[in-house]
Amino acid sequence: MKVFPRFVRCCIQSDVFDFDEDSSGSEDFxxxxxxxxxxxxxxxxxxxxxxxxxxxxxxNYTGRSLTNLIxxxxxxxxxxxxxxxxxxxxxxxxLPLSLANLxxxxxxxxxxxxxxxxxKYTKTGKFRLHITALDIIAPHARYKVWIKPNGxxxxxxxxxxxxxxxxxxxxxCPEHQGVVVYSMDDTPLVSESEALCEKKMPRVLLIHTQGFxxxxxxxxxxxxxxxxxxxxxxxxxxxxxxxxxxxxxxxRPN
Numbered sequence: 513m514k515v516f517p518r519f520v521r522c523c524i525q526s527d528v529f530d531f532d533e534d535s536s537g538s539e540d541f542x543x544x545x546x547x548x549x550x551x552x553x554x555x556x557x558x559x560x561x562x563x564x565x566x567x568x569x570x571x572n573y574t575g576r577s578l579t580n581l582i583x584x585x586x587x588x589x590x591x592x593x594x595x596x597x598x599x600x601x602x603x604x605x606x607l608p609l610s611l612a613n614l615x616x617x618x619x620x621x622x623x624x625x626x627x628x629x630x631x632k633y634t635k636t637g638k639f640r641l642h643i644t645a646l647d648i649i650a651p652h653a654r655y656k657v658w659i660k661p662n663g664x665x666x667x668x669x670x671x672x673x674x675x676x677x678x679x680x681x682x683x684x685c686p687e688h689q690g691v692v693v694y695s696m697d698d699t700p701l702v703s704e705s706e707a708l709c710e711k712k713m714p715r716v717l718l719i720h721t722q723g724f725x726x727x728x729x730x731x732x733x734x735x736x737x738x739x740x741x742x743x744x745x746x747x748x749x750x751x752x753x754x755x756x757x758x759x760x761x762x763x764r765p766n
Contacts, residue, residue: 555598556600558599569631572690572726574652577652578652580652601620603631605625605627605629606627606645629642645748646750649692655692657727658694658696659677660679661696662677664722667693667723668722673693673744674741675741682731691727693723693725725745
């Protein structure tokens with residue numbers, strides 16, 4: 513009986529590929545054909561260790577509101593409307609189940625992206641959130657930081673947040689806690705055509721999300737710091753769309 517190649521064994525353990533082990537010893541079993549099938553596998557569900565790593569990272573920003581991302585649809589709705597997490601090329605995507613089912617018919621080389629990319633797993637097994645996850649975690653963020661106008665540009669150029677740049681933030685925020693960064697400008701944004709129809713259409717209040725980070729100090733400790741002290745370490749900011757993602761139409765964050 514032939515020994516399973518390492519690539520095949522790893523995929524079997526991850527429930528990516530499944531076939532009868534007894535058939536591997538037959539003369540008709542073609543390892544090249546099976547390896548090619550494995551290579552062209554489409555995105556797959558996350559394993560238990562991968563799911564735990566992902567949820568631990570998301571929970572650092574959302575807290576108990578994480579359940580809102582994975583809660584099944586209400587009674588009477590279509591089960592395919594619920595959102596799922598899928599892994600493709602070490603990246604995790606958040607998308608409706610109906611869309612994930614359609615993606616199974618696309619070869620891995622032809623599938624560049626689908627749904628919302630939350631981030632990617634590193635070679636050491638850790639999960640790194642990308643800026644594209646901002647729209648997913650911002651509505652469920654437990655702690656928030658608002659930065660002053662003079663602190664927006666330094667943050668959008670990849671800098672950390674100083675105490676002098678903090679306008680306000682959530683109370684009782686602990687140290688090393690994930691936070692979503694907002695600007696102080698919460699005024700409604702409307703175009704000229706919307707302004708003409710202002711009496712007929714309700715005006716939508718948009719809060720400008722700038723990115724997210726991790727607090728360097730708790731709320732109580734920050735009050736005793738100097739104005740130049742770092743209060744929040746930057747993890748991602750919307751300026752990346754111009755610095756990195758905007759450099760190529762097919763570029764994806766590392």
